[in-house]
Amino acid sequence: MNTSPFKLTTLTLATLVALNAMAAEDDNAEDKQAKKEDAYHERMTIIGQRKQLNTEAGSATVIDEAELEKYEYDDIHRILATVPGVNIRQEDGFGLRPNIGFRGVTPERSKKINILEDGVLIGPAPYSAPAAYYFPMVSRLSGVEVFKGPAAILYGPNTVAGTLNLQTRGVPQDNEGMIDIAGSSDGYQKAHAYVAQTSGNFGVLLEGLTTQSDGFKELDGGGDSGFEKNDVIAKLRYNLDSDKYQQVFELKLGYADEVSNETYLGLTDADFAATPYRRYAASQLGLMDWEHSQVQFNHFIAGKDFDLTTRIYRNNFDRAWRKLNNFRDSGSTPSLQEILQDPITNDLYYQVLTGQQDNQGLFDQLLIGTNDRSFYSQGIQSDLRWEFKEWGITHNFRSGIRFHQDEIERVHTEDSYNMVSGRLSSAGNPTNLTTANTEESKAISWYAQDTLNFDKLEVTLGLRGEYIDSRYQNNKAGQETDWLEKQTTIWLPGASVFYSLDSHSGLFAGVHRGFIPTSPKQGPDIKIEESVNFELGYRYQHSTTRLEVVGFISDFENLKESCTLSTSSDCVTNSDQEFNAGKAKVDGVEISASHRFDIGAGIDLPISFVYTYNNAEFEESFESTFELWGNVTAGNPIPYLPENQMSISLGLESTQWRFNLLSRYIGEMWEAAGSDVALSGVSTEAFWVLDVSAAYDFDDYGTLYLKVDNLTDEVEIVSRRPFGARPSKPQQFFVGYKYRW
Template sequence: MNKQFKIGAIATAVTSVFSTPVLAEDSAADKLIERVQIIGQKQKLKTESGSATFIGEEELAQFKFDDINRVLYSIPGVNIREEDGFGLRPNIGFRGVTPERSKKITIMEDGVLIGPAPYSAPAAYYFPMMTKINSLEVFKGPSAIKYGPFTVAGALNLTTRPVPSALEGAIDLSVGSNGYQKIHGYAGDTHGKFGYLVEAAKVKSDGFKELDGGGDTGFDKNDIMAKFQYDFSTDSYNQIVELKIDYADEVSNETYLGLTDADFKQNPNRRYTASQKDKMDWDHQQVMLTHFIGNDDFDVTTKVYRHDFKRSWFKINGLKRQGGGTLPALQNILAEPERYEDLLRLLKGEIDSSRNNELIILGDNNRKFYSQGIQSELYWYTKLAGLKHSFNIGARFHQDQIQRRHTEDSFLMTSSQLVSDGIAQVATSTNLEETDAISIFIKDTISYKALDVTVGVRGEFIDAYFQNQAPSKDGDWQKKSTQIWLPSLSAFYKLSDNSGVFFGIHEGFVPSSPKQPSSIKPENSINYELGGRYNNGNTNLEATVFFNDIENLIETCGFSNCGQDDEKEFNSGKASVAGLELTAGHTFTLNSSFDLPVSLAYTYTKAKFDTAFESAFPQWGNVKKGDKLPYTPENQLTLKVGIQANDWGINAIGRYIDSMQEASGEGVLLSGVETDALSIVDLSANYSFDKYGVIYLKVDNVFDKQEIVSRRPYGARPSKARQAFVGYQYQF
């Protein structure tokens, strides 16, 4: 089913007359930035009738985080399951949904789906390098309805640097502990109607974990991006075209193999010998062509995009006996070390395989993806029946595909080294999934005096296909079609120039894979929120209560959470998530030379099952009514404090994350087991030499506190150890 790219499959029709002007004084480039950035930051008081958070370039620069997890902890309503300590493959959820591989949130770069195959295989094994990200936005509740396919939780939009209007550039060099190195630079300019930007970044580290017998546990990531822009504006229309090209790659010596709890207590950074060959190797290419046109009456932004991603993760999968015979799963060995003492010693390299002919199985999860599409979005303002209407209409045709070529090789542990046993490689998963999807959304914001009411609907029309391509199979295609309309209703009432209240309700949706039987249903929920916000330019406050009423959850058992290759999906009984999100910030002026900015983000989440059921899913088991959902902390708190002077600044950020359930019910391996509560403090400081640049120092995890953040899939995994950096940045 090699389909050609259907560039004509989408169109936006406009039949009405516009009357309310958009910002006519802005250039075409300014308006393009607004449409890419979605929220922007021009308004002191945001009047979106839904939860939306913007983190701009200045705030991102305070701590220069390379890890998306450390950035998102400052946003309420975000739940994260950490994995490698660097955020290489993040696990992000919003409002209590599973954080597993960020597969239930919609992830975008510059307003376009950025996952390897967002419909066919939504697990985010690729994530954009944070070093190149200029700003980010998080949408939850009704504000996320336009960004599907997943509307149950929310959307994350990462924006890259825009083409500058004049000559501009920077170089950023940094070194630190554990062999950390960063080189980041960009340069761009606009000459007449033509503008360009070139940006490149390299980040590497030797890693903070200590491999038994020695070895690299770090990573090396590279990204280079170019943008070319031409302004076709006339007296009648603002019009601009931009071409974006990006290449990125990563080699990381990462593993799924963790530790026993006892070994974690002795040294949380230890890595067993059996993981010495584990390595992820990927590369990613993207190209996007954007066209913007508008005048005082309307504007339309159209994007055509193509992403290609291929990866190979060679890693330990399990054990088996030479000549056949089963051995316990790695999860069991790490969870019950006294019972499987000899097998644990084998993983540590303390004994050789030859004693009992045990083989260590390493699998290569070799996957190839593409994602491509065309989307168009219209903004239109008019008056009807004496009321102001702000229409936002969009459509997208999208195709994506994942091709799996998984294999396994067997090794002997010999003198603390993995040595091939000479047996031929075995193919384990050979299949293909692909999806054609048409999405449509319509939003109308009706304004009457201080009240804005937004009515919206999203349509998803999905044709998904699966083919088992193993030689022993007949290769027949399995097809699953889904058509659904997802409504939303929200309102914002402006109490004053500085304050307002909002309410929203929308339907959440997560499709199921065509690989799964028809008994596996899509996830559906009705989600509510009620809140208020205040902002006078110096003080801001926002509080939101939310409730998600979930008909059934859908979860996937894969390597990252179950240590299994079958990627089988499961449905639960009914569930609900209720909570409170709170943000507050104020800048205290100490005197004419010093400011003291303080901000706080707090989340309370109560996520539970509302019905009893039995499941073979290893994170559920035998669930009773009222059991907590896994990996959802009840309390999270982030506090930021800074001192800002004319030419220097110091900023500290402290985070607290409650313990989390590793499994919900009884009768599964990690029943009744929790992760550790985590308290972390990060620190940054900078000094400006004016035109000669800035020197900065930062320390992640100042007090070097490490806790168990997960025991999935194979044993205890640590939070990141203390890491110090020093850097120099020069801008022109």
């Protein structure tokens, strides 16, 4: 039996309790437990059961395990293609380092959204250094949730755009297991398995996943452009129930690692047009190497009209990324971005990058930098839900508190290399320490939200508070500083209403205050990002038909961005510095619709349509040295936000086989906002991507699945950052076999 505990709820522990209740031997206990289960799901679901109308204001999307299995994606970018209001900047084609934004916030390293795993912040250092250089392997997920709108105040610290919650497999009620193996072109291999055993009140789950690929890019002179990733997770669960209370204790342990031959160096537009999957010789030493470990202990208790979930967590992440940074600066040396944007003017540098010319006797060496960083994040959080009546009004009250601490320690070095006959050779110079610093944050966050039910009208009022105590220290020899400390306190209110037109449809509206903190090293001249966010929508749900239309406006009082190496080569010497832009506005429309047709003979035809329109622009003129902005005139567009995005999904499904097609459209995106910076006036082209998948179930003998990513082999420039043009993923065929017991 294969149960997907995340199809109806957002918390693993809640589903485990429900499954255990269903297995109770005593009939009377079963009836009572079933009632508790129903009441619990009423309290715990975010968007509600698919057979019921969700009356919560705000846009929320759940992708359950059945949907994830349709395409067997390894890339979170492709998974989120069916979610409205998501904007993405692709980078490596595999989704190794995702760039995800919601409702117009910059997708750069997903640093402006909250990323959770099983309800806990999973970023390396969510307060001190939120850039998501670590991201869980999506093949092991059993559900993905996206929250936008007023619900954002429940999940911090970033409340401007929304939250992405990644759900892992829970310990199931029955003994079961699964083996999944797959292969593809470019040396791709996947092996995924789990086994779960339950005896009485005790259950255990062991799960492992490994993937690897030789890569689809061809390195000048030969070499590997692929990756290898491994992920192991264990869960131990114990149920302790009584007549009045349900309790679950769960321990989750995880370890993951990655070695990938990735680089920030792209191509000139001309080389992209000729050989889009080429990699220059100067990128041959590119290597990312990281390890991640996690420990999470959960306790859940539920009574007649309340439930309380407490989580204690610790995450460690260590990474070292070796890559080409720049040429040694001799006073007039162009940046890598400038060389690739104008290879004719900078021909000699271009010849060296491509290995066609040795650099010795022409100019200084190439600088290969290794950014070595260590992170940890830890904390404890408790979330309470309580349903009660007062003065004839039903209240659904939620409150939570979290004590969190995280840290990043940077040790960045550079080594000098010469290009000799198309190969990089050490210049023999001592390793240069470029950056050594530490940033850490301690945060206390609290929220309270009450939903008042007035028959057809539901009114929700909420408030979130964040107190952040952060500090920064420069550890570089000769530049050492004492700890520089600062404190930030902010209150973030939100309100929403939902009016039921009938049992299947309703109108909703909401407003909330958005906030994104500054990093510990930023001085008082860098202001926090603040916004006021509005939304108005209509929702319909009946049987197998769903429709939601949402209009939104995000009015930024003070837009903020940071200069990272994933932004530009000019950020190498200015890494992690933040910039302010003043007022900006993003408005748009999100439409999602789906229906499942019964065409007879036991065959269904599911279809879905998702469309997002965004209009994002600066409202003030200003001058900036930040590479995404430059000299901006009011009305200039915000970069990396397509005006139009769309996806259409179509399928044929029976109980034994399925065939699915997903077509995605991504509109053009500006590479920079203003003038006088690299890539000013340059944009990516709009393009379509078509993915197909099919599967056949051999009953007791497992399931065979086939899929093709990018069926038409469409290739376009998805971005010219970090340094140069980068391609979309080429056509790739997969075949896999999955067996469950």
